[in-house]
Amino acid sequence: MAKASPQVKLPSPIKVLTKMLNKEVVARLKGGVAVKGVLTAYDGCMNLVLDNAAELDKSGEPLTRYGRIVVRGSQVIYISAVEVAP
């Protein structure tokens, strides 16, 4: 049904977060919450530290600003780099 893919060594999704370090990211969290900030630390559970952070409203505008937030990995739906990588 699909051709066998060559068994290249894949990067781990968690390690891909390394490329987002010190960049502004948006994280979609459970409970309809979204936050934005500069990713300064993470771990294997996807716990995140975001600096210059803000919680966003539905249209993506900052709702509440924070110096720094620690996000619990179990609440993360997805994390994205804000800018399209060149």
Next chain:
Amino acid sequence: MAKASPQVKLPSPIKVLTKMLNKEVVARLKGGVAVKGVLTAYDGCMNLVLDNAAELDKSGEPLTRYGRIVVRGSQVIYISAVEVAP
């Protein structure tokens, strides 16, 4: 009630994701969220990396575009290849 199936060796559902690598996939996530993008990495928890990604609205149209997203496996409901396999 049903005839015994021959005990063929089944591929693991996680390994089947290999065949979706470098293809566009749609992932249905918890909280009514759906995302689309090219699957470039995954792991055994179904953590996913999607490139040229977008969050989709209810009708499947792109709502927000991202260069790359990392999706937490625990939030995945299902993943599908966009195109029907030939």
Next chain:
Amino acid sequence: MAKASPQVKLPSPIKVLTKMLNKEVVARLKGGVAVKGVLTAYDGCMNLVLDNAAELDKSGEPLTRYGRIVVRGSQVIYISAVEVAP
């Protein structure tokens, strides 16, 4: 209050899925999602691979068709064979 049942060796519920292999199944998932397709693989977490799959609407009609979907076991409520066993 009830007579002791003879201690027959029960089949494991996971193994019963073997009898649904290569048959069309419906899977009820969390978040009000239901999918249909031919079961081609599963594992002990109830991760499933469905071919010729479709997401169903409330009345059970196909809403979106997919060549193949990988369903995360933790999201499954129940799985059923579509046809009544003879």
Next chain:
Amino acid sequence: MAKASPQVKLPSPIKVLTKMLNKEVVARLKGGVAVKGVLTAYDGCMNLVLDNAAELDKSGEPLTRYGRIVVRGSQVIYISAVEVAP
């Protein structure tokens, strides 16, 4: 506040399911779903196999009939024998 109970050896709740084998049971599941059927297998996670099964509507009437369903234990709220034990 209460007199000490004699330390009788209790049956495990999981083992009590043995007494429901080959009887019709109702299982209340997460997400407002209820199913009915003859319990033909279960395991220590409360994964269940129900034969001659049906999903029930709010008033307990059959909504969709299935030959056999496999229910994921983690979605079970409670299981009951339909008939009152004599």
Next chain:
Amino acid sequence: MAKASPQVKLPSPIKVLTKMLNKEVVARLKGGVAVKGVLTAYDGCMNLVLDNAAELDKSGEPLTRYGRIVVRGSQVIYISAVEVAP
């Protein structure tokens, strides 16, 4: 801020359930479900067996009666003895 409590040996909350054995209890479960019945077995996960059981409506009145139900511990919010202990 508070005086140090003497380090008395506390009973385990699970063991406290022993004192509710063979008494009528109410269990509040997830999903807005409440059940009532005589507690005849439990285990360390708070899986419960209730005899002469009933699901209760919002005002605490019996909605559906069952001979016996097995409740999955992971769905329990709290369990209480119906009568105030003397």
Next chain:
Amino acid sequence: MAKASPQVKLPSPIKVLTKMLNKEVVARLKGGVAVKGVLTAYDGCMNLVLDNAAELDKSGEPLTRYGRIVVRGSQVIYISAVEVAP
């Protein structure tokens, strides 16, 4: 961004519950449920035993009174001492 904190030995949050023993506490639980009672036992999962307990309505008034309740730790959002510590 912040000065390094001296690495004082912190009390474990679970151990802090010791200071609430034999005092009236309020526990906010999942599903919009709140309960009140005298904390007489707890364990490392935050399973709680509350005596002279009551479930509270939205305004904090007792809705249903119980002699004793056992609360499942996994359902606890937070626990607080009712009175402000002097």
Next chain:
Amino acid sequence: MAKASPQVKLPSPIKVLTKMLNKEVVARLKGGVAVKGVLTAYDGCMNLVLDNAAELDKSGEPLTRYGRIVVRGSQVIYISAVEVAP
């Protein structure tokens, strides 16, 4: 797609909480609950102890005041320092 980041040793997100000790923090919890207080203890599960605590309403104003609350880590969405770090 992105230049390799130098493999600097990252602080663990949990350890970053140390910098919030004895400061006022806001914690967003599941179920739409938010609390505020001085962080006096935490552990590796993100269980938190907040002193001079309050539950907040939607606009961030104190709704109910408590001397001390113990928050269950599994319910935490994110924790933030109230003041912007200088």
